[in-house]
Amino acid sequence: MTVLEGRELSVAYGGVQAVVDLSVRIEAGRITALLGPNGAGKTSVLRAMSGLVPHGGTVSVDGLVVSDPAVLRSVGVIHVPQGRGLFRRLTVGQNLALGAYGRPSADVRRALADVEGRFPQLGRWTARPVGSLSGGEQAIVALGRLLVGRPRFALLDEISLGLAPVAVDRVYDEVLRLRDSGVGVLLVEQYAARALAVADEIVALQRGTVAWSGPPAELGGAEQFMKDYLGARR
Amino acid sequence: MISRRRHPGPEGGSGGADPEVASVREGPRRPPLRRLAPAVLLGGLALVPFTGEYPALIGSLAVVFALVALSFVILTGWAGDVTLGQVVPYGLGAYGTYVLSDRVGLPVALAVVVAAVATVPLLVVIGTPALRLRGLDLAIATFALALVFQVLAFPAFSRSLAARSGGLTDFSSLVVQVGRPSVLHTNRAFYAAALVIGLILVVAVAALGRSPFGRTLRAVRDDPVRAAAVGIGVGRHRLAAFVLSGVIAAFAGGMVASLRQAITPATFNIFESLNFLAFAVIGGVASPIGAILGGVVGAGLPELTRVDPFRFLQGHLVLVYGGALVLLLAVRPDGLAGLLGWDRRRPAALPEPAPPVPRLTGEGDVALLDVEDVVVSYGGVRAVDVVSFAVHEGEAVAVIGPNGAGKSSLFDALSGFVRPSAGVVRLDGRDVTRLRPERRAHDGLGRTFQTARAFPDLTVAENLLAAAHAGGEGRRSPAAVHWLLRRLGLADRADDRPGTLPFGALRILEVGLALAAHPRLLLLDEPTAGMGAADADALCDLLDELRAELGLTVLLVEHDMAVVGRLAERVIVLDQGGVLAEGTPAEIAGDPAVIAAYLGTSAHLLEEIGGDRARRS
Numbered sequence: 001m002t003v004l005e006g007r008e009l010s011v012a013y014g015g016v017q018a019v020v021d022l023s024v025r026i027e028a029g030r031i032t033a034l035l036g037p038n039g040a041g042k043t044s045v046l047r048a049m050s051g052l053v054p055h056g057g058t059v060s061v062d063g064l065v066v067s068d069p070a071v072l073r074s075v076g077v078i079h080v081p082q083g084r085g086l087f088r089r090l091t092v093g094q095n096l097a098l099g100a101y102g103r104p105s106a107d108v109r110r111a112l113a114d115v116e117g118r119f120p121q122l123g124r125w126t127a128r129p130v131g132s133l134s135g136g137e138q139a140i141v142a143l144g145r146l147l148v149g150r151p152r153f154a155l156l157d158e159i160s161l162g163l164a165p166v167a168v169d170r171v172y173d174e175v176l177r178l179r180d181s182g183v184g185v186l187l188v189e190q191y192a193a194r195a196l197a198v199a200d201e202i203v204a205l206q207r208g209t210v211a212w213s214g215p216p217a218e219l220g221g222a223e224q225f226m227k228d229y230l231g232a233r234r
Numbered sequence: 235m236i237s238r239r240r241h242p243g244p245e246g247g248s249g250g251a252d253p254e255v256a257s258v259r260e261g262p263r264r265p266p267l268r269r270l271a272p273a274v275l276l277g278g279l280a281l282v283p284f285t286g287e288y289p290a291l292i293g294s295l296a297v298v299f300a301l302v303a304l305s306f307v308i309l310t311g312w313a314g315d316v317t318l319g320q321v322v323p324y325g326l327g328a329y330g331t332y333v334l335s336d337r338v339g340l341p342v343a344l345a346v347v348v349a350a351v352a353t354v355p356l357l358v359v360i361g362t363p364a365l366r367l368r369g370l371d372l373a374i375a376t377f378a379l380a381l382v383f384q385v386l387a388f389p390a391f392s393r394s395l396a397a398r399s400g401g402l403t404d405f406s407s408l409v410v411q412v413g414r415p416s417v418l419h420t421n422r423a424f425y426a427a428a429l430v431i432g433l434i435l436v437v438a439v440a441a442l443g444r445s446p447f448g449r450t451l452r453a454v455r456d457d458p459v460r461a462a463a464v465g466i467g468v469g470r471h472r473l474a475a476f477v478l479s480g481v482i483a484a485f486a487g488g489m490v491a492s493l494r495q496a497i498t499p500a501t502f503n504i505f506e507s508l509n510f511l512a513f514a515v516i517g518g519v520a521s522p523i524g525a526i527l528g529g530v531v532g533a534g535l536p537e538l539t540r541v542d543p544f545r546f547l548q549g550h551l552v553l554v555y556g557g558a559l560v561l562l563l564a565v566r567p568d569g570l571a572g573l574l575g576w577d578r579r580r581p582a583a584l585p586e587p588a589p590p591v592p593r594l595t596g597e598g599d600v601a602l603l604d605v606e607d608v609v610v611s612y613g614g615v616r617a618v619d620v621v622s623f624a625v626h627e628g629e630a631v632a633v634i635g636p637n638g639a640g641k642s643s644l645f646d647a648l649s650g651f652v653r654p655s656a657g658v659v660r661l662d663g664r665d666v667t668r669l670r671p672e673r674r675a676h677d678g679l680g681r682t683f684q685t686a687r688a689f690p691d692l693t694v695a696e697n698l699l700a701a702a703h704a705g706g707e708g709r710r711s712p713a714a715v716h717w718l719l720r721r722l723g724l725a726d727r728a729d730d731r732p733g734t735l736p737f738g739a740l741r742i743l744e745v746g747l748a749l750a751a752h753p754r755l756l757l758l759d760e761p762t763a764g765m766g767a768a769d770a771d772a773l774c775d776l777l778d779e780l781r782a783e784l785g786l787t788v789l790l791v792e793h794d795m796a797v798v799g800r801l802a803e804r805v806i807v808l809d810q811g812g813v814l815a816e817g818t819p820a821e822i823a824g825d826p827a828v829i830a831a832y833l834g835t836s837a838h839l840l841e842e843i844g845g846d847r848a849r850r851s
Contacts, residue, residue: 036766037766037768037769038736038737038738038764038765038766038769039736039737133638134636134637134638135637135638136636136637136638137637137638158764161763161764162637162684162760162763162793163637163793164634164635164636164637164639164793164832165793165795165832165833165834165835165836166636166830166831166832166833166834167636167637168793168834168836169834169835169836190764190765190766190767191794192767193839
């Protein structure tokens with residue numbers, strides 16, 4: 001079975017420790033959701049897992065330790081950063097092609113054709129600058145670019161941010177499809193209810209460490225965390 | 235990092251005395267020795283020119299350059315506009331001094347002052363069109379202006395002025411003789427007078443920097459859009475900085491004319507202009523003390539090349555300035571003053587807190603906001619396509635709709651950042667459709683933006699003060715800001731920069747900016763986006779309480795149905811630029827068209843939480 005594993009990760013910015021000795025394991029075909037208040041270190045965990053920030057500890061894919069972001073990407077660890085990381089002035093086609101950056105052009109064309117088969121609208125938008133699309137449409141482009149990269153693991157950071165509820169529904173349908181196709185998903189999501197509804201595994205963060213982890217059904221055991229984190233909402 | 239922010243609990247709303255906060259206002263103290271160091275060092279340096287006539291000449295030049303650097307502090311350091319044409323007012327001050335003293339017959343000292351003030355109309359005429367540009371464009375435009383003056387205007391002045399004082403040889407015909415006040419006949423006396431005047435101006439400009447005007451300029455520099463949204467007249471403030479800066483440069487020009495007792499057009503060339511900017515940046519472009527350092531560098535470095543180990547640099551000073559500039563900009567953009575730690579600002583001192591007075595009209599029959607058939611188009615696309623609705627005083631209304639439905643365009647049209655191509659926006663019965671954003675802010679319309687930001691170079695307290703000052707609270711504004719700081723739970727972060735705040739607190743500060751400008755109607759653009767649920771709930775509680783305390787009317791755009799249900803009494807649904815539905819949260823949650831276009835599986839959230847609210851009230 002394919003596994004992406006972070007062990008004893010720590011991340012610091014200047015003197016501020018964002019993540020402390022944190023270990024997390026993502027399995028193929030399962031969704032792991034990172035929950036926690038603002039500043040708990042969720043985004044930093046994702047960045048460490050994709051090699052985008054210097055960090056202590058190790059990241060391994062199937063037991064093989066990898067630290068270079070380009071190598072991580074080439075073995076299928078694809079990060080969709082907060083704000084989706086699209087290039088607003090480039091066209092949809094150019095953005096999608098960047099998802100396969102470095103691969104032979106015939107391969108890129110094939111990957112693009114596959115993705116446009118799955119999202120027909122991406123074919124229609126090919127020549128449009130991403131900045132001219134609505135937020136919901138941009139989320140589809142971000143997911144498209146993720147798929148062009150042939151993900152085995154998808155690290156999704158607040159992919160629903162700023163989206164209308166129906167658009168969030170659509171994005172989560174796609175996240176479930178990703179999982180069903182065998183991709184391991186690590187999810188950071190501000191709408192806790194959304195994350196709880198799709199996750200196979202919850203990792204609750206507080207101040208850079210794991211406060212609780214387990215399947216959503218057992219979340220009752222993390223009563224204090226849920227109270228602190230979710231506030232008045234259920 | 236662990237947040238020290240306290241959420242204001244439901245009971246913390248009265249704004250009563252809170253003794254623990256007073257001590258926080260003291261701010262960090264530096265050891266006295268380090269605080270005195272700049273004064274001692276600069277004081278010693280100021281005495282050197284008294285050792286002889288030549289050193290006094292160089293010392294006087296240092297004062298002139300320091301004043302030019304000071305002019306950059308206001309314009310570039312605070313207002314953020316870069317000019318390469320500061321030699322223009324500088325030269326005008328010099329020629330004006332000659333005309334007023336030699337031709338009109340004013341005493342020279344008076345002529346310097348009058349010439350500087352007389353540049354005001356010209357600076358307004360130059361600045362009004364030039365300041366339509368920003369950044370690099372403005373730098374290039376002012377560079378071109380300096381070139382025009384160097385090639386055409388200054389030589390022409392010199393020729394006509396020199397010709398009238400009798401025909402001379404070709405070279406000397408361009409030299410215009412200027413007098414000196416008789417008591418300042420020696421360089422030492424001149425230097426003494428220049429030093430005093432220079433110090434007075436530095437202290438005055440430093441005080442200006444701490445004044446509401448200085449704060450406002452820095453707000454304009456850091457974020458002109460937010461500045462306009464809180465009611466700051468951005469264009470007016472930039473022009474004021476341009477003119478004030480030009481007058482100081484013109485004063486320095488008059489001084490240099492009298493010091494050298496002669497003017498040649500060669501003095502006022504484009505390279506001098508570039509040097510001026512270099513001195514200012516090397517010293518520290520946002521710091522009045524840095525201006526002094528810039529003057530010392532500007533006058534001192536050429537002297538250094540006359541002594542032995544540095545003689546090889548003679549004639550290559552441009553390289554030195556260039557190198558120093560590149561190095562400093564890479565390492566310390568705040569210049570020598572920043573490098574030496576001499577540009578710290580004091581924490582704001584605030585009076586006893588007092589809540590702002592609610593701006594209620596009490597006339598419920600006229601809608602506070604009345605939107606009639608508004609259309610907003612960009613190119614051929616109609617982002618808002620004939621939208622009408624009204625919001626009455628005291629209401630809380632949410633605008634929801636799919637991404638791209640026109641919500642942001644509608645907000646921009648309401649707050650004045652885009653002009654509708656058709657339709658009318660009325661605020662309290664008055665047509666504001668054609669008013670600029672800052673005018674609408676004065677009339678009581680406040681707004682926040684999707685991205686959580688505040689003016690990054692101002693402290694939390696200064697952010698709110700800048701907004702409150704623009705909001706016309708006048709003398710009461712510091713007290714109101716103090717009240718707001720406590721009410722928002724930001725009192726213990728008052729002297730920190732916004733960049734150091736945790737995300738939730740930054741969002742609250744953004745709302746605080748709008749509140750400080752004393753609005754009647756608050757437009758909130760996705761106030762809880764990116765916030766965790768607990769933070770979002772706390773912000774909702776806070777907004778609910780503030781609505782009651784300040785008599786606010788609220789219009790919000792939000793995608794989190796839990797927040798909409800929690801805050802709004804009425805919901806307007808936009809789709810494809812038009813109004814799709816309007817009603818209570820419960821009605822909207824049950825509308826099949828809205829569920830299909832927007833709500834999807836989140837309809838239940840709006841229904842349950844909106845229902846809770848309706849039952850409570």
